[in-house]
Amino acid sequence: xxxxxxxxxxxxxxxxxxxxxxxxxxxxxxxxxxxxxxxxxxxxxxxxxxxxxxxxxxxxxxxxxxxxxxxxxxxxxxxxxxxxxxxxxxxxxxxxxxxxxxxxxxxxxxxxxxxxxxxxxxxxxxxxxxxxxxxxxxxxxxxxxxxxxxxxxxxxxxxxxxxxxxxxxxxxxxxxxxxxxxxxxxxxxxxxxxxxxxxxxxxxxxxxxxxxxxxxxxxxxxxxxxxxxxxxxxxxxxxxxx
Numbered sequence: 001x002x003x004x005x006x007x008x009x010x011x012x013x014x015x016x017x018x019x020x021x022x023x024x025x026x027x028x029x030x031x032x033x034x035x036x037x038x039x040x041x042x043x044x045x046x047x048x049x050x051x052x053x054x055x056x057x058x059x060x061x062x063x064x065x066x067x068x069x070x071x072x073x074x075x076x077x078x079x080x081x082x083x084x085x086x087x088x089x090x091x092x093x094x095x096x097x098x099x100x101x102x103x104x105x106x107x108x109x110x111x112x113x114x115x116x117x118x119x120x121x122x123x124x125x126x127x128x129x130x131x132x133x134x135x136x137x138x139x140x141x142x143x144x145x146x147x148x149x150x151x152x153x154x155x156x157x158x159x160x161x162x163x164x165x166x167x168x169x170x171x172x173x174x175x176x177x178x179x180x181x182x183x184x185x186x187x188x189x190x191x192x193x194x195x196x197x198x199x200x201x202x203x204x205x206x207x208x209x210x211x212x213x214x215x216x217x218x219x220x221x222x223x224x225x226x227x228x229x230x231x232x233x234x235x236x237x238x239x240x241x242x
Contacts, residue, residue: 002067002139002215002229047081048242051128051136054086054114055143059216060095062110062143067215068117070226071137074233083133086114087125092146110147134240137233140215154212155183158192165205167197169214180217199224202232204239211235 052071056062075082087110094106115122128136138144138156149156154166170177171184171194184194195203199218204211213232215225 002071002137002213002232046242047079048135048237048240049133050075050080050082050236050240051133052082052084053125053128053136053138053148054084054110054117054122055138055141055147056086056091056108056110057113057116058095058097058143059141060097060100061091061093061108061146062113062141063117063139064141064216065117066222066225067139067141067229070229071139071233074230075137075237078233078237080237084114084118084122085125085128086111086118086122087147089147091143110143134242135236137236140217155187155190157208157210157212158187158190161208161210162191163193164208164210165193165195165203166210166212167195167201167203167214168212169199169217170196177219178217179219183217198228200227200231202228202235204235209239211239 052068052075054063054068057065059065072082089110091108091110091113094103094108095101096103111122111124130136138148144156149159154168157164157166166187168180168183168187171181173179173181187194197203197214199214199220202211202213211232213228215228218225
C-alpha cells in the first residue's frame, strides 16, 4: 500500500556546446580513417530528487520495512537522489511485533525509529520543502495511519486530493488473498476513485501525478510485492521527466 506523488516538472538538461579542435590531415592512402570524435556532447541529465517519508520502523506501528527497502532499491537503480524524512513526534503507541499487541510501558519517537531504516541519514519532516524535490513517496505500514495523517498511504492521497485515482488492489477478499479489500470502499467514501490492479501493477493518476501500488494489501509472495513497488517507482521517475 505504497503511494507516491510527483511534485513538479523537471528542468531541461543543460544544452550541449560545440567543441573546437584543429583540423586533421587526411590519412595516408590505403588506411581506413579513424572514427572522429563527435562535435557535440550532451550534459548528463539531472537526477530526480525524491523525498521518502517514513512513519516509524515496523509494520504494526510504523513503516513497513520491506516496502521501504524495496523503494530505496528501485530508486537507487533508477539513479534518483533520495532524502529521507520522518516526523519528530511520539509514536501513537508501540506494538510488540512477536505478539501483535501494544507494549503499554514503552514509548518511542517516530523520527528516531525511522532512522533505523535510513541508517541514520534522515531529517525532520517539518523541514521538507516541495520546491526541493520532484516527488515524494510514502511507504505503507500502519504507522502511516497512526503517526502521519490517520490513514494508510493510498487513503492519505484520497483524503488530501479529492477525486484522485488510487489503488489498494482488488475490491473483494477472494478467499483471504486480499484481506484489506474493504479499504477500497473507504477510498470511494472520500470522493476518490478506486482502480482495481494486481499486486505487481501500479496505477497512475496523470491529472494529480499520483502513483499507487497494492503491496502488502495482498497476501502473496514477497517478490510480487517487490515487482509492484518497482512498477510504481518506475512510473514516478517517468513523471518527473528525469
